[in-house]
Amino acid sequence: MPVERVLPTTDAADLIELTREIARRELAPRVEQAEASATPPREVFGTLGRAGLLSLPYPEEYGGGGQPYEVYLQVVEELAAAWMSVAVGVSVHSLTVFPVDKFGSDSQRKVLLPDMLGGEFLGAYCLSEREAGSDIASMRTRATVADDGSATISGTKSWISHAGKADYYTSFLRTDDTGGKGISCFVVPADAPGLSFGSPERKMGLDGDPVAEVHYEKVPVSADRMIGERGQGMSIALAALDAGRLGIAAAATGLAQSAVELAASYAKERVQFGRAIADNQGLAFLLADMDAQTAAARATYLHAARLKDAGRPFSKEAAIAKLIATDAAMKVTTDAVQVLGGAGYTKDFPAERFMREAKVTQIFEGTNQIQRLVISRHLLRQVGNGKGSNA
Amino acid sequence: MNIVVCVKYVPDAQADRTFSQDNTTDRTNVDGLLSELDEYAVEEALKLAEAGEGEVTVVTVGPDGAAEAIKKALQMGADKGVHVLDDAIHGSDAPATSLVLAEAVKKAAGGSPELVLMGLASTDGTMSVVPAMLAERLGLPQITQLSSLEIADGKVTGRRDSDAASDTLEAPLPAVVSVTDQINEPRYPSFKGIMAAKKKPVETWSLADLGVDAGQVGLESAWTKVESFTARPPREQGEIVTDEGDGGTKLAEFLAKAKLI
Numbered sequence: 045m046p047v048e049r050v051l052p053t054t055d056a057a058d059l060i061e062l063t064r065e066i067a068r069r070e071l072a073p074r075v076e077q078a079e080a081s082a083t084p085p086r087e088v089f090g091t092l093g094r095a096g097l098l099s100l101p102y103p104e105e106y107g108g109g110g111q112p113y114e115v116y117l118q119v120v121e122e123l124a125a126a127w128m129s130v131a132v133g134v135s136v137h138s139l140t141v142f143p144v145d146k147f148g149s150d151s152q153r154k155v156l157l158p159d160m161l162g163g164e165f166l167g168a169y170c171l172s173e174r175e176a177g178s179d180i181a182s183m184r185t186r187a188t189v190a191d192d193g194s195a196t197i198s199g200t201k202s203w204i205s206h207a208g209k210a211d212y213y214t215s216f217l218r219t220d221d222t223g224g225k226g227i228s229c230f231v232v233p234a235d236a237p238g239l240s241f242g243s244p245e246r247k248m249g250l251d252g253d254p255v256a257e258v259h260y261e262k263v264p265v266s267a268d269r270m271i272g273e274r275g276q277g278m279s280i281a282l283a284a285l286d287a288g289r290l291g292i293a294a295a296a297t298g299l300a301q302s303a304v305e306l307a308a309s310y311a312k313e314r315v316q317f318g319r320a321i322a323d324n325q326g327l328a329f330l331l332a333d334m335d336a337q338t339a340a341a342r343a344t345y346l347h348a349a350r351l352k353d354a355g356r357p358f359s360k361e362a363a364i365a366k367l368i369a370t371d372a373a374m375k376v377t378t379d380a381v382q383v384l385g386g387a388g389y390t391k392d393f394p395a396e397r398f399m400r401e402a403k404v405t406q407i408f409e410g411t412n413q414i415q416r417l418v419i420s421r422h423l424l425r426q427v428g429n430g431k432g433s434n435a
Numbered sequence: 436m437n438i439v440v441c442v443k444y445v446p447d448a449q450a451d452r453t454f455s456q457d458n459t460t461d462r463t464n465v466d467g468l469l470s471e472l473d474e475y476a477v478e479e480a481l482k483l484a485e486a487g488e489g490e491v492t493v494v495t496v497g498p499d500g501a502a503e504a505i506k507k508a509l510q511m512g513a514d515k516g517v518h519v520l521d522d523a524i525h526g527s528d529a530p531a532t533s534l535v536l537a538e539a540v541k542k543a544a545g546g547s548p549e550l551v552l553m554g555l556a557s558t559d560g561t562m563s564v565v566p567a568m569l570a571e572r573l574g575l576p577q578i579t580q581l582s583s584l585e586i587a588d589g590k591v592t593g594r595r596d597s598d599a600a601s602d603t604l605e606a607p608l609p610a611v612v613s614v615t616d617q618i619n620e621p622r623y624p625s626f627k628g629i630m631a632a633k634k635k636p637v638e639t640w641s642l643a644d645l646g647v648d649a650g651q652v653g654l655e656s657a658w659t660k661v662e663s664f665t666a667r668p669p670r671e672q673g674e675i676v677t678d679e680g681d682g683g684t685k686l687a688e689f690l691a692k693a694k695l696i
Contacts, residue, residue, distance in 0.1 A: 058510070058629045066623055096626030109626045 045305050047125075047342075049118055056115040059100075063119045066095060067126035075127040075252070079397060082244070082251035084209055086166075088130055089137075093163025097123075098137055102145055106157035113287070113349040117294035121342070124298025128401045129252030131298060133166070135291025136205045140167030140214040142284040143229050147272035155268075156231060160212070168210035169288075170201040170232075170258055171281055177203075178414050180216070180281060181224035185260060187217035189274065193267025195219070195230065197238075197260040203408070207256035208241035210234055215260075216277045227277030230269050238263040249400030287352070288409050289362045293345040293369035296405045300338040300373045303380035303398045307331060310384050310393075321383075330383065334376045341369035360422035367415040370405035377402040436489040436586065438480040439540050439548045441569070442473040442508055444501035445559040452559070457654060458661035459526045460559055462498055469504040472554035474511075474621035475614050479584060480552050481512045482619065490514045492543050496524060496535050502637070509632035510624030516637040517543045523642055526654025529560075533568035535652060538645035540573065547573070550591065553613040555580060563613075570611035578604045582617035 046064065051057045070091050078085050092098050100116040102108025109116075116138070124131030141160045144152060159165050176183040185199025197217055204213075213232040220226030232239065242257030272280050308331050311322035321327050348361035377398040381388035388395040406412045446452045446465040455461045469477075480491045493508040495501045496519040505516035519539050527535070540548055551573070556563035563579070570577030581593035581604070591612055592605045606612075624632070642649050650656060676685045690696045 055626075055630050055633075059626055062510075062624055062626070062629060091623065094625060095623045100626065111626075 047121075047301060051115065051118070052112065053115075056111065056118075059109075059111070059115065060118060060122060062095060063097065063122045066091065066097070067122055071123065071126040071130060075129075076394070078252045079129065080251075080391075082254070084206075084254045085127075085130060085133075085252055086209060088127075089133060089166055090164065092123075092130070092134065093165075096163065098134060098163055098166075099141075099161035101138060102141060102157065102161050106145075106153060107161035107163075108157075112353040113290060114346060114353055117290055117345055117349050120291055120294040121298035121301070124295035125302045126298075127252070128295060128299050128398075129250050131295040132250060132253050132292070133205065135288060135295055136169055137167050138291055139284055139288040140169045140210075140212070142287055143214055143271045143280045144231060146283065147229070147276065147280050152268065152271065165211040166206055166209065168204050168206040168213045168258070169284075170204050170213050170215040172201065172203045174200070174202050178411055181227070181278060183216065183218055183227065185215075185217050187219050187228060187230060187265070189219050189228075189270075193270065195265050195267075195270065197230070197232065197263040197265060199260055200242075201258040201260075203245070203255055204258045205253050205255055207254065207258050209254065213239070213258060214271075215258075216281050219274055219277075222275070224278040225275050227281070228274050229271040229277045229280045230265050231271060232260075232263060232265055232269065236263045236265065248403060249397060250404055285409060286359050286362045289366040289415075290345055290348055290352070292405055292409045293341065293348075293362075293365040296366075296369040296373035296402065297338060297341040297345060299398055299402055299405070300334070300341060300369075300376040303373075303377045303395065303402075304331070304334045304338050306393070306395060306398075307334060307380040307383035310387070314385075327383065330379055334379050337372040337376055341365075341372040344368045360419055363410070363415040363418040363422075366410065367412050367419065370402070370412060373402040373405055374399075436483060436487055436549045437492070437544060438483060438489060438550045438552060439492045439494055439544055440473070440476050440480045440508065440513065440552045441536055441540065441565075442477065442493055442495050442504050442554070443470045443557045443559075444468070444495060444497045444504035445470045445557055448558050453666075454661070454664055457526065458664065459654065462500065467500045467503060469507040470554060470558045472556055472558055472616060473504075473508075474554075475616050475618050476552040476554045477508045477511055477513060478619045478621040479614050480550075481622070483550070483586060484514075485512075489549075492517060494536065494539050494543055495519070496527075496532055496539065498525070505637055506632060507624065509635045509637070510628045511622055512624075512628055513635075515635055518637060518639045519642075519645065520639050521642045521649070523649035523653050526657060527652045528657035528659055529562055529564050529568060530658060531652040531656060533565050533572050535642070535645065535647055536565070536569050537572035538647055539640065540569070542640070542645060547575075547609050549609050550586070551575070551609070551611040553611070555613055555615045566611055566613035573611065576606035576610045577612075578606050578610060579613040580615050581612060582615045584612065584614060584618060 100109035100111040104110040120131050144156050173183050187195040187197045189195045211234050215230050215232050219228040238261040240259045244254045244256050312320050314321045345365040348358050348365045351358035380395045381399050384395045387393050444467050450465045453461045484491045491513040492515050493505050493513045494517045495504050553566045566579050580595050582596050584593040589608050591610050595602045
């Protein structure tokens with residue numbers, strides 16, 4: 045049941061067709077086995093990269109697809125509907141490119157972007173630490189900057205997707221002891237000496253997306269690898285996360301979509317008391333709520349994307365999209381398990397995997413509590429102090 | 436090397452395929468696509484063209500929707516397309532299709548092509564005879580069902596695998612070659628390819644453009660005709676053998692009954 049989409053161009057419509065074909069022929073046949081055995085699908089990223097799906101929202105002059113977020117995110121949603129780990133990987137990769145594209149100098153963009161967007165490279169985004177999750181300003185992994193601008197990095201980053209598999213590590217590091225103002229952004233190549241990786245975290249789900257610690261032991265980086273100004277890292281990270289949250293919202297929507305379709309088709313076939321369980325209004329209404337929540341999730345991320353594409357502020361809307369879409373994914377996948385009943389609780393059906401995959405979306409790229417913090421701060425700044433004034 | 440690839444637009448094999456009122460393949464109520472077996476021929480042509488110089492032209496004979504098959508091949512990287520579109524072609528059998536294709540290939544190649552590539556068979560008709568018929572019509576040597584292919588010194592060489600043996604076959608160019616699904620791994624279009632395909636030339640030719648008389652093709656002139664058809668019966672539930680210590684015997688009896696042992 046393909047999702048009906050309104051796309052801005054025929055190129056975009058063809059792009060969605062291509063995405064569906066790759067999802068059907070390359071992702072769907074592999075997902076069960078790879079998730080069950082926790083095998084990262086590196087070769088799938090190669091296929092996506094050659095097809096141009098890893099660089100969609102970036103400029104064509106550096107090898108990107110030049111697509112608006114409105115289109116890129118719908119591709120992410122389609123990928124997620126087939127394989128959540130892959131969609132999350134695509135979103136993370138996009139996130140790693142963002143600082144260079146948005147804050148890099150012209151020469152940094154010219155040097156770094158072609159590889160990042162070439163389809164063969166995969167990036168990792170190193171922001172979180174054990175003791176610095178939501179509170180990123182408390183990070184301790186340090187880049188000691190020498191007089192010539194080169195730096196030496198020591199410390200450990202945690203929960204890093206593609207750790208040990210990536211070709212470069214977009215890293216946020218402490219350069220000065222001035223809290224959030226003392227963080228800077230660096231792109232560290234995978235072959236830098238002193239870089240090593242922990243063993244993969246034993247997670248609840250998303251087993252195709254290996255997550256591990258990244259250890260920096262006196263890792264040298266040259267001056268031209270610092271992205272933006274010294275001390276600008278925090279604002280770069282937050283800007284990247286605004287965009288990254290939309291990727292997660294889109295992926296969560298695709299996951300919810302798959303759960304709805306699975307539950308609805310099962311409910312039409314499963315017969316109890318002499319009729320399909322879908323013929324019971326109590327269950328049909330549950331399916332209706334699942335469908336409605338998925339559609340709402342899609343609408344919120346598309347609204348935020350269109351604001352972003354129009355060059356307007358979208359931080360609040362990105363946080364709303366992330367909150368709505370990931371909560372929807374959690375609710376819808378949980379209900380899908382319920383619709384499938386005992387079968388839903390077994391690993392013979394993907395419903396339980398969907399449910400495990402949904403959980404982390406409420407946690408990463410800003411917990412949903414942080415999203416509420418972002419939304420409420422924007423809201424309270426937007427409304428005046430006056431009596432009912434909305435200016 | 437200038438290569439012509441003949442492709443077919445077929446109903447999606449994963450959809451519920453059926454027949455129209457005149458007992459020809461129903462193409463209107465089923466999504467169509469480039470026959471997946473033809474993707475291998477397109478891929479092989481692209482590899483040959485990329486390895487040297489030359490152009491890949493994709494030719495199809497089919498209804499309006501067949502333009503989609505050309506589009507897909509152009510998105511993969513082919514240079515130009517030819518769509519032979521004529522209401523009189525509806526219902527044509529393999530000999531008539533090969534007649535139209537032969538004229539289209541000659542016209543597309545401006546005389547004789549250097550190499551004509553085709554898939555193993557279409558995924559709807561699965562007859563595998565059109566490559567041989569086309570070679571006959573063009574007066575060219577044919578090598579069919581190759582699972583490897585090499586071009587050197589004005590010759591095409593390749594391997595044909597069968598159950599019992601592998602043959603190495605060779606023919607002077609120009610030649611008509613059909614390839615199997617073992618020969619390569621077809622690429623997906625890239626997004627850049629999708630955008631580039633829009634600017635590539637596609638010509639649409641009628642039978643008159645090819646100098647083919649409408650009386651030679653179509654359902655009425657077909658050598659074979661589908662009189663009637665019966666839908667494949669739904670799969671029946673298999674027999675369940677309960678093992679009460681004699682499961683092996685029962686299984687052997689079942690297989691013997693089916694004349695499998």
